[in-house]
Amino acid sequence: MTVIVTGAAGFIGMHVAERLLERGETVVGIDSFNAYYEPGLKEARAARLEGRERFTMVRLDIADHEAMRALVADSGADRVVHLAAQAGVRYSIDHPFTYERSNLLGHLSVLEACRHAGVKHLVYASSSSVYGDQPLNGAGFREDEPADRPVSLYAATKRSCELMSQSYATLYGLPQSGLRFFTVYGPWGRPDMAYFSFTEAIMSGESIEVFGEGRMARDFTYIDDIVDGVLGVLEHPPVSRHEVYNIGDSSPVGLFTMISTLERVLGRQAIKVLMPMQPGDVTATFADVSKLNSLTGYRPRVAIDEGLERFATWWRGFRGVN
Template sequence: MSENKKRQKVLVTGSAGFIGFHLSRILIKEGYQVVGLDNLNDYYDPQLKKDRLLELGIPAEELSDYNILIGSDKFENFGFIKLNLEDRINLPVLFSQEKFYKVVNLAAQAGVRYSLENPAAYIDSNIVGFANILECCRQHGVKHLIYASSSSVYGKNKKVPFSTEDNVDHPISLYAATKKSNELMAHTYSHLYGFPTTGLRFFTVYGPWGRPDMAMFLFTDAIINGRPIKVFNNGDQERDFTYIDDIVAGVVKIVNKKNSHGYSLYNIGNSEPVNLLKFIEEIEKKLGKSAQKEMYPMQPGDVERTWADVKSLKRNFEYKPDTTISKGVEEFVNWYKTYYLE
């Protein structure tokens, strides 16, 4: 553990979430002082979020209180606070007290389809919350903000692979619109205040401890429990499935960069699209059980294909995703069985 990292405090918002949990765990091991933040909402089972935090040494019985920084039972360099990004009172207090060196903002209301049902949640967390993060970073001397955008911003773009140079002015879901808004807001802060921001457009992240609303989880859970799976667009879809360890390795490289300047935007994905039916077939192989498929048309807000152009991330940060679909699916299935069946 380097002395520099021991003195550098990093805030990870959404630290009870899928990517935030994995990132926090690696940053802790890297030697940073890490503070995790999450509001533990019930978009999906909060128990899964609490169990992730338990892996980081945060006892569930202490998670009922808001605005209290809890120390980890396992890691001396990790603490957690339950807090909403929309909280204009307590969020600035946290920044003032902790004096963060860098911030990784992963907290957001996730999900394309849910944005059709509850648009207010996306405005509150993804727009108001992100504006609060930007302002706190500016006011309290944070050296670099790294934040989650999404491949959803590409909408129905036909040109592949998707490049950050492509026009993304026509989002087809409110979720995508909020993520595009985040990029614009970050650009404005970088331009006006010389504040370094880096946006990352994540492409279909999967792996152990994954979200229950994502395809990997939904398919595995249904097949194991003998339920049919819903296959949209009759399976004629491709996704740039990216294993969680590859994603986190890329984010850590950006956090580790000593000097950052201005506004940056990158795709972060595997850059190898996989057909949805092939993905399901891989799950079937690992489970030793066939899926009952129910075919459905394309859903509102959904797209036929995602494919990340990651050349700039590879060039600037030596990003090297190398987990095969076979290996990644195996790791998820093994975790699912351990967590739910043992």
């Protein structure tokens, strides 16, 4: 059977599609190749996939609900991994309507397409940002905590997706799993994310802006661990019809620690400029992954030192830097 992956030219989507192909699945990727960041990077990711057997890329805006409905029905797909979205917390402050189209209308369009086609399991991306701004108190965020205080429009749209999905589970019995990803990083990553933009700045001798004066912490999760989580959940359509799972590393890393790790793997010092907190940012994230572990045996395997080393190796190759 076929698996549809939306956002297949994106960072997580490319890796998920690649692993599915390695497992012998047939994959239809969907992506609008939006201009949020470096078009050449999306084209390069797509080229990696398009060279493989049993892979087709369809260039489509998921919010085009008639086209989506026809595509999902015609593909004969029984599982959908929905990762297409307008990502980025800070960008949502200045470009709110982009989030309405891709994240709200787009998610609804995927839901409609899946229910009409009788899809057996829809796995979709949510985000750690739904937890809002919480202090670290030694324990990770749990899925059964209230998630009703988003501090960015991005977070609000991701929480809205979860609620829309819950309604489709109740109304139509559509089996779905929502995945709350925690700061994903690694090769083929997103240039708008701090570890990537810091790398570019450090290597070209430019200063880096350290928001929150460095007092932020993130549960950085290596891409291969995320893919393990996504594929593990995909095999388990929930009996309750809708569940949400954290996928994280479960070990928050301070921003200064992340920067010093980058300095070590890059062999260069960063020029740091301390800046105040940005609107929409949260102080810390920390995943409790016990729910996912109970379902699939999930355990994150790649720690930040190793993960950033692998990222730096990829980055040097991609940018042609020694």
